[in-house]
Amino acid sequence: MSRLSTRPYKGTRDFFPEDMRLRDQVFGQLRQTLISFGYEAYDGPMLEPFELYAAKSGEELVNEQLYSFEDRGGRKVAMRPEMTPTLARMVAARGGQLSRPIRWFSQPNLWRYERPQRGRLREHWQLNVDLLGIEQEIAEVEVMQIAIALLRGFGAGITDFEVQINHRQLMNDLFDKVLQLQTEQVPAVARAIDKRAKIPTEQFETLLSEAGCSLLQIQQLTHFLDAPLMDLEEILGDSEGFQSLCRFFDQVNAMGLGPVCRFKASIMRGLDYYTGIVFEVFDKHPDNRRALFGGGRYDNLVGMFGGQSIPGVGFGMGDVTFFDFLETHGLMPEAKGMTNVLVGLFDNTGLTHALQIAQELRAAGLNVESVLTPQKLGKQFQSADKKGIPFVVMAGPDEMAEGLVSVKDMRSGEQAQMPLTALPTYLLAQYS
């Protein structure tokens, strides 16, 4: 019989206490930023009906990456690969009851059947931020402002990342009205555009001609891709997508966010439900060139459930890529332990007394660990040192005889004696 493996399932992670400390701290900081923008937390189930994704999430995600199975009642269910459909379902369920705009965020774990590699696992936690009920581009602007604030909050500089922005309708109009592509040509052309930055020009042109593009179409497309947004007015000035992007950038520039935002035609996004502006936040560090955030506008998703239609904008940010970002830029915060005090134990006759001390300190608002079995004092201090607990309280026979307790500050090594009644105040003073 082979032994059970202690490894976590492929593409998943164990979070040991030292990992969890860091995760809690980083997630907590992200959460705090969202709260500062007036967003409220929500959550939903990890399992959803398969159909929820089949309709709008996009072919690759559903056919190749979905963890799905039949439950005991014969219903086809899926482990959530993304949060937006759940969000849309929840918003649709409450329909008009919700006061608008709706500002919600969540930190769900998501599952995708992928081949694990740098920045991508099978289970990851994703911060999801959504703003619903606003049709104007100001919604995108706020959401983008949040994305930037999240990164800036960890000390990222404005040259460390870039927000790359495109518009679904602009691309549709380019394909239909300017290039006049056949519908079946679009995916291949879109893929070529996406790859363009990574491959030589000739190869890019080969891909396009393989997709059935004429020389003229290739020229037009190249011109389009190289032009700054403003120069596109002559060819796509009538496009609603173009006008929307202009309004968006006017506001972004007015707010001084212009330098980190860039129009980029290669941003396509795989999810089918996007209807307007789409964007990705890219790490600009050469060792970590990847998307940290992805999102966009989905005006028809809530309406899919049959009630009223509510427009929405949102993005997701994955923990795996985000931690890579922090690591790469040297921005990883230091995770501190939460325990303030260790109450030691000299011998068993003092156990009840020691436990009472611990209880009193907890009642005063401190986080307190008790030593439960007598150990050499050296071990107890060593244990506090290893765990980073800054204070050790001792009440052995000597202290008890005098009605006192000893407190040692592990950082300075200094030790003081005082009556038990003075202890909570003394310790709290160290934290103010």
Add this chain to the structure above:
RNA sequence: GUGAGUGUAGUCAAGUGGUUAAGACAUCGGAUUGUGGUUCCGACAUUCGCGGGUUCGACUCCCGUCAUUCACCCCA
């Protein structure tokens, strides 16, 4: 799904055909039975992912297999 790299202790590893498998960190015990971070001593791989082959002899070479990492694809 395709391609490449890597598998030696809890972790990082040395070892590249000759038999007691370096070292470091971590862990545990002791020096030090009322005080940690330093120091010193000791313990910790019958065995090199697994299976087979070549050889007098394999951690070392070959084949297979599994695991893992990276890249493609796509994305968080």
